[in-house]
Amino acid sequence: MDEFEEILQDFLVESFELIEQLDQDLVELETRPDDLDLLNRIFRVAHTIKGASSFLNFDTLTHLTHHMENILNLARHGDIVIDAGVMDVILESIDLMKALLARIRDTRSDDGLDVSACVVRLDAAVNGDEVPAVVAAPTPEPVAAAPIDEGEEDYSGMSDAEVEAEIERLITIKNAEAAAKRAGNVSAAGAAEDEEEPDYSGMSDAEVEAEIERLITIKNAEAAAKRASGATPATPTPEPVSTPAPAVVTPSAPEPSTQVAPVAKPAAAPAAPRKVEPKEDADAKGATVEQTIRVDVKRLDHLMNLIGELVLGKNRLIKINDDVEERYEGEAFLEELNQVVSIVSLVTTDLQIAVMKTRMLPIGKVFNKFPRMIRDLSRELNKKIELDISGEDTELDKSIVEEIGDPLVHIIRNSCDHGIEVGDVRIAAGKTEGGTIQLKAYHEGNHIVIQIIDDGKGLDTDMLKLKALEKGLITDKEADTMSDKEAYGLIFRPGFSTAAQVTSVSGRGVGMDVVKTNIEKLNGMIDIDSELGKGTSMKLKIPLTLAIIQALLVGVQEEYYAIPLASVLETVRISKDEIYTVENRSVMRLRDEVLSLVHIGDIFEVERVFDNSEHAYVVVLGLAESKIGLIVDTLIGQEEIVIKSLGEYLKGIEGIAGATIRGDGGVTLIVDVAALMQMAKSVKSTVGTESGEGKKLGAKNSASDYCVMIVDDSKTDRTIMRKALESSGITLIEAVDGIEAMNILKQGDHFFDAMLIDIEMPRMDGYTLAAEIKKYNKYKNLPLIAVTSRSGKADRMRGVESGMVEYITKPYSFDYLLNVVKRNIKFNEGL
Amino acid sequence: MSDQLQQVINKQNNALVGDENKIDDVVQLVGFIVGEEEFAIPILSIQEIIKPISCTRVPQTPTYILGVFNLRGSVIPLIDLRARFDLKTQKHTEETRFIVMKSGDDVAGFVIDRLTEAIRMPKRDIGPAPETVSEAETMIDGVGKQSDRIVTILKVHKLLERNF
Numbered sequence: 003m004d005e006f007e008e009i010l011q012d013f014l015v016e017s018f019e020l021i022e023q024l025d026q027d028l029v030e031l032e033t034r035p036d037d038l039d040l041l042n043r044i045f046r047v048a049h050t051i052k053g054a055s056s057f058l059n060f061d062t063l064t065h066l067t068h069h070m071e072n073i074l075n076l077a078r079h080g081d082i083v084i085d086a087g088v089m090d091v092i093l094e095s096i097d098l099m100k101a102l103l104a105r106i107r108d109t110r111s112d113d114g115l116d117v118s119a120c121v122v123r124l125d126a127a128v129n130g131d132e133v134p135a136v137v138a139a140p141t142p143e144p145v146a147a148a149p150i151d152e153g154e155e156d157y158s159g160m161s162d163a164e165v166e167a168e169i170e171r172l173i174t175i176k177n178a179e180a181a182a183k184r185a186g187n188v189s190a191a192g193a194a195e196d197e198e199e200p201d202y203s204g205m206s207d208a209e210v211e212a213e214i215e216r217l218i219t220i221k222n223a224e225a226a227a228k229r230a231s232g233a234t235p236a237t238p239t240p241e242p243v244s245t246p247a248p249a250v251v252t253p254s255a256p257e258p259s260t261q262v263a264p265v266a267k268p269a270a271a272p273a274a275p276r277k278v279e280p281k282e283d284a285d286a287k288g289a290t291v292e293q294t295i296r297v298d299v300k301r302l303d304h305l306m307n308l309i310g311e312l313v314l315g316k317n318r319l320i321k322i323n324d325d326v327e328e329r330y331e332g333e334a335f336l337e338e339l340n341q342v343v344s345i346v347s348l349v350t351t352d353l354q355i356a357v358m359k360t361r362m363l364p365i366g367k368v369f370n371k372f373p374r375m376i377r378d379l380s381r382e383l384n385k386k387i388e389l390d391i392s393g394e395d396t397e398l399d400k401s402i403v404e405e406i407g408d409p410l411v412h413i414i415r416n417s418c419d420h421g422i423e424v425g426d427v428r429i430a431a432g433k434t435e436g437g438t439i440q441l442k443a444y445h446e447g448n449h450i451v452i453q454i455i456d457d458g459k460g461l462d463t464d465m466l467k468l469k470a471l472e473k474g475l476i477t478d479k480e481a482d483t484m485s486d487k488e489a490y491g492l493i494f495r496p497g498f499s500t501a502a503q504v505t506s507v508s509g510r511g512v513g514m515d516v517v518k519t520n521i522e523k524l525n526g527m528i529d530i531d532s533e534l535g536k537g538t539s540m541k542l543k544i545p546l547t548l549a550i551i552q553a554l555l556v557g558v559q560e561e562y563y564a565i566p567l568a569s570v571l572e573t574v575r576i577s578k579d580e581i582y583t584v585e586n587r588s589v590m591r592l593r594d595e596v597l598s599l600v601h602i603g604d605i606f607e608v609e610r611v612f613d614n615s616e617h618a619y620v621v622v623l624g625l626a627e628s629k630i631g632l633i634v635d636t637l638i639g640q641e642e643i644v645i646k647s648l649g650e651y652l653k654g655i656e657g658i659a660g661a662t663i664r665g666d667g668g669v670t671l672i673v674d675v676a677a678l679m680q681m682a683k684s685v686k687s688t689v690g691t692e693s694g695e696g697k698k699l700g701a702k703n704s705a706s707d708y709c710v711m712i713v714d715d716s717k718t719d720r721t722i723m724r725k726a727l728e729s730s731g732i733t734l735i736e737a738v739d740g741i742e743a744m745n746i747l748k749q750g751d752h753f754f755d756a757m758l759i760d761i762e763m764p765r766m767d768g769y770t771l772a773a774e775i776k777k778y779n780k781y782k783n784l785p786l787i788a789v790t791s792r793s794g795k796a797d798r799m800r801g802v803e804s805g806m807v808e809y810i811t812k813p814y815s816f817d818y819l820l821n822v823v824k825r826n827i828k829f830n831e832g833l
Numbered sequence: 834m835s836d837q838l839q840q841v842i843n844k845q846n847n848a849l850v851g852d853e854n855k856i857d858d859v860v861q862l863v864g865f866i867v868g869e870e871e872f873a874i875p876i877l878s879i880q881e882i883i884k885p886i887s888c889t890r891v892p893q894t895p896t897y898i899l900g901v902f903n904l905r906g907s908v909i910p911l912i913d914l915r916a917r918f919d920l921k922t923q924k925h926t927e928e929t930r931f932i933v934m935k936s937g938d939d940v941a942g943f944v945i946d947r948l949t950e951a952i953r954m955p956k957r958d959i960g961p962a963p964e965t966v967s968e969a970e971t972m973i974d975g976v977g978k979q980s981d982r983i984v985t986i987l988k989v990h991k992l993l994e995r996n997f
Contacts, residue, residue, distance in 0.1 A: 608892075646907075648891070652898070655892070663903050670889065749924045
């Protein structure tokens, strides 16, 4: 039974996928009824599902799809024209087919749904054009004997293909029956058939045989006739692949055959399959459109994590390569190392992108169902509505594709019901009779934007406020002070509806609430724009999770933040004089506009130490219409980063969109620009007031408040320095090399006023140490004094380059050292 | 000789069987020091223990959240247990460790002063948490008594619960 289950799963997945495409195709078909490709595609879907369901013994589904196939085949041959009426029936049957499939998925059986009414209508649609006289005839249960008599005449008029189809159907059903028996499912199948065709049991095996015999004879005769006339190639069993399936089916024909099937002896089957099977194969091949493998999403996630670690490794490799390059400049092996590093980095990047792409799906998967929905709605609401879809190829992560469907359904329903007016009203307003809804998708930076634009009546803010007041959602005062945008936002309140009455389409005041919740769940934004009488535009902005984004890295004190480059308009360097204060807010002039400024340190509570630089860097951020200038200490550069979530424990922190891992293995937080702009409104600016704060740290009351670090690997040298300085009462801290010195600095137990640094030390030498220290803003002004036996001019130059202020060569006198230190720490000046 | 061997084997077997019987009433804990006290958590709730590495501060969080750090590609929050227990914070020393704990999908690193040892403790030696703290709020799962000392056993899921 496991094997059966496996086949069933495949069948269901395939069927649902086919149906998704079907809806889209059918609606398109209505506008282009003579598109043969389209028709063939639709036909194949019905055919594929029919074939598979008969194999799996789902008789009700087979029965239904068979009739759909009929009507589509007719249309394919141009025998009937697909108008709205016919389309309604076809769409109805497709809905029924979906229901059946859903039922099979849930209960493993297609019992319990009545398809006969729909089948009758399908047949009626067929006959409506062809044999108007017998419209009433196709009752689901004709008497077994009658159809044969009635049918005699029709058969003679049947084409090869038709006869072929007839036989095929018989075979299919027989095969199904045989399969059922093999699978031990006879009882279930029997039950289903009993319900629908209670009469077939009246037919004997012999009658079945006779029926098949007769059909074959007729077909052969027909073929002979055609051969005689030379109209078709002289093959005894012509199998035109282009017309592979049942064609004209008179109301009587299908019934006897379906009735016959269940009792047919398997013995009767072998005669026919020979002719039919090749055709089935051909069709099955035709239906395979995409070359795909199904993969569990978990595996992709795992792959993604592995790639993440690889990328991290790559970044570190690049960093090490840079260091090595610096140290061994000009060495031959560098070239080779460079090549390897660049190949590894190139391949890793490609691999990363490739894996990310495997998770991406085109948004068309969601959009596909809307043409059908609009069509149904426009008929239901009696409005002419056209849907204009663009950007359906825009790709986004699978998880988002799954979440975005529901909100869109609600928005579009809303636009149809409340937005687009009835034809007369539109004409009276000077618009075209038919309304248009545009559905657009495109990338905007690291977001995907889905826009739904209708040219309906627009949102009436006064009316919205009135309704909200009526329902008690807002107070009078709120209504008075509300801006237009805020008023539009009312439509997202739960329980809010502008519809005068509740229709089947909308008006319950639930839909838009759902939209808001779902979009918020995706960290998205909704932006409504509306003009009364002109239409409404709704913009959903959803972040692309798992995307690599370009980011601008900025520094504030020792912290780094990544700003999505998509939101960065420009960066400017200004002098502090250019910052003005207006109503307690800092602003600057940027060309001909005034830009409000906020310091990144104020937003993220960065402890700022006195910074006396004359200049400031301003990152101009833009989001929608708003702009803001973000002051940062340093601009690091542009980098491609991978967004990682901060996890359950830290999620939802205002202003932080996530984190990323940098080349050095450190974590850098990603700025959420939208939130930052919100926060900027409430943050009290300290841009102009920082200068007063620096003093506190420097307050000295006694000699021991001064603190100097001695960094030297030689115990003797340290002792000498200690002896020289001890007398002054200055607090002295010792470190044996650069690494230890850095650690002591980082611990922050002491606030150092100066450092005495030896140049030659193991692990980290004096130059490197000085350069490292100067990377920190708060040590920018810390005097570093080199104490060394190296006295060359080049050494002095290097010392200056790495940030040393004094250069003392060994040997030195105690007094000299003490004086230099005192001068640099401004000893006693503050006492 | 062979008799002796047989005896030895039997003895070992018995010992092994005995162990299996006992395993149900023994809990395995890892003990560590924060401040003056010894705490312990079940060994199975520990993902790994690492030496301190650098972390990135996250704004708008309580002071006991030191930030986030990178554990082989995952961004993991770092919580200072001293601060969490309202003790005076101190600088990292040679013995400071990060214990990465997990409970379900929640993972976080915790800074502790130093590790003590892995403890096998019979269940009967574990007493309930003191009654002075309310059942729902307490992070204490129980108190384990050993010959010379007591250890406080913590609820890992409570430690990993966001409370701000």
